[in-house]
Amino acid sequence: MYKYDQIDQKIVNERVDQYQGQLDRYLSKELSDEEFRPLRLQNGLYIQRHAPMLRVAIPYGLLSSKQLNKLADISDKYDRGYGHFSTRQNIQFNWPKLEETPSILRELAEVEMHAIQTSGNCIRNITTDQFSGVTKDEIIDPRHIAEIIRQWSTFHPEFALLPRKFKIAVTGSKKDRALVQCHDIGLEFFINENKRMAIKVWVGGGLGRTPIIGSVIKNELEWEHILTYCEAILRVYNLYGRRDNMYKARIKILVKSLGIDAFKELVENEWKYIKDGPNTINTEELNRIGEFFSEPNYKKNIKNNLCDYTDEKAFGQWLSKCTNAHKKKGYRAVTFSLKETGKAPGDASSSQMRAVADLSNEYSFGEIRVSHEQNLILADVQEDKLHDLWSKAKEHHLVTPNIGLLTDIICCPGGDFCSLANAKSIPIAQSIQDLFNDMDYLHDIGELNLNISGCMNACGHHHVGHIGILGVDKNGGEWYQVTLGGNQGNFASIGKVIGPSFTAEEMPLIIKKIIEVYLVNRHEEEIFIDCVSRIGLEPFKDYIYQKSEAVE
């Protein structure tokens, strides 16, 4: 993984000093609340319901065991012994003290970590595929590009105070697991006709209040120009994005109101002044960064002993749901579910963090990844060690075999923690997990993404959940709106609302009814989302709102 040199370390250290100064000026009343707000936000610090919330960056979701141990230590020392992994592959601490935040940042800097640009109206953490580097269909390991963009975007002087937040995602493989079509900028790598690496550039996608699938602004961009082209897009956005209304301030609104062609013309016009300029990257720099992500020492001729365990059903279920194919023969990528029933989705205790760090040292070259589905991944595990790993991880409640299934719920912190939320989301996730606790039934239902957001800011990505749940405020009460048919990946789509919203108590039953309609209507091997696409929303609506007894 990427290792800091003196330049990286200096920037992070200087940032801690700068932030300490900003906080001191705020505490001595030299800075007003309004003036301190953008400064603290750019450092991941929110003022929440109970305490400040600190969001720490995990660039493109990659952690070393040393870093994960540090996060565990911080959660014990400054928080309540746990952390929440977010859909932007970051980690959030819910209970730090404002005065202690500089000390937390200083400790993070010791392990090459920080909270830079994890919030605020700036370029946020670049996200990629959690299986980068280990999938078979990769054109480039997207982490190389993500690291290059990370450096370029860190304290970018021109884009420090944008109209609104700005999110960039990169996918290096044909199968998109990074949601590039739902980002402010999405970068999709491919090999062009001349057998050169090129990028398809998406712009103006996004979830939130106005969900929109992005538009293609450039079908084929030579990879060398990635930074200057992003710069041109951001310059146009910075100048013309709406600052008068925060709900209309994202780039998607600008792209939509101008139309993609007019927007593109503005971008191309800015680009011509900077194309081939100093920020153009070259093969040397790409290779220099690429070196950091070179392959570990994979073993050859690993004996496949998985047949020894065929009668262990729990292990079998875990193997099929929580491990993924690997480009190297004899290896698999393992996902530890942070979605155990009864736990807040995405939360990990300090002891779980330490356990995962230890397991990564023993089984996966000391590296861990965070997925946007809020799970933790060991990407390089030998097949003959899978059973050992499973047995050990089981003691730490990390082997719930529900990855990709109904109870692998993506969920924001919601009204229990977040002051923006309209409604609670964690208790909804828990009540649904409780209802679908039977593993056999869950596996029979099969692949299904259920995403929950506590408000239209959509941190829980509800629009692209096969089933999406959105917390809404109705006359001061907490209600839940249900969408069906959302999807992520290459065939991304935004879910459609099925009808009037429900109370928290009704929610598990509503999900149960949705599943019943699916089970009755599905063709053999047809997964939920395909069934919804085929039969449409009507049968679900009819059954849920009792217009008919659709399920016999």
Place this chain on the structure above:
Amino acid sequence: MTSQLIKNKQIVEDDWLIVDLAKVEEIIRMQAGKVVAFKLSGEDYPTKEQVSKTIFSDTGKILLPLKVFILHQDRLKKRVEKKEIGIWLSTHEEIDKYIELIGDLNDFPLIAVNVEKFADGRIFSIGNQLRNKYNFENELRAIGDILRDQIFFLKRSGFNSYLVKKGRNALDAIKGLDDFSEPYQGAIDIVEPAWKRNKR
């Protein structure tokens, strides 16, 4: 305490007089239940009436609102030659639209960009455009709601003087110029990115 001017990492005397626009009654607008704090790029402000009512002195170094300069430019030719005229624009004014009307930017010894609100980052892109797209080479000044924490970014976006907001500590703001010693990306002040400047 009046506003203090920072130039070359020092507090210096300001020998330019900023000409304010004529006051007119401003309409308070609301969006999404909040008072609109930012003017939209391209918004028709200042109005024609306001521009024509703006008055300024016939002698000395004056910094004129962009549109006021355009209105009076014929009779200001001599003073431009004498380097007595600078212009200032606001962050919502599109330089692209006016560039044709104002001739050679380098005739002005000083251009200032006014930011009404700290959080308005358009000032950075305008600085970049003035330097990079329109090749302005003389003094570029940030005025308005200028606080310590913008100054590092302003410097990197092509500004070289800063009129710190009234009542704020300019000596402290000077320190902001050195918040970071080795920035990653190429910008206006340091053109090459870190990986080209150093052996990494």
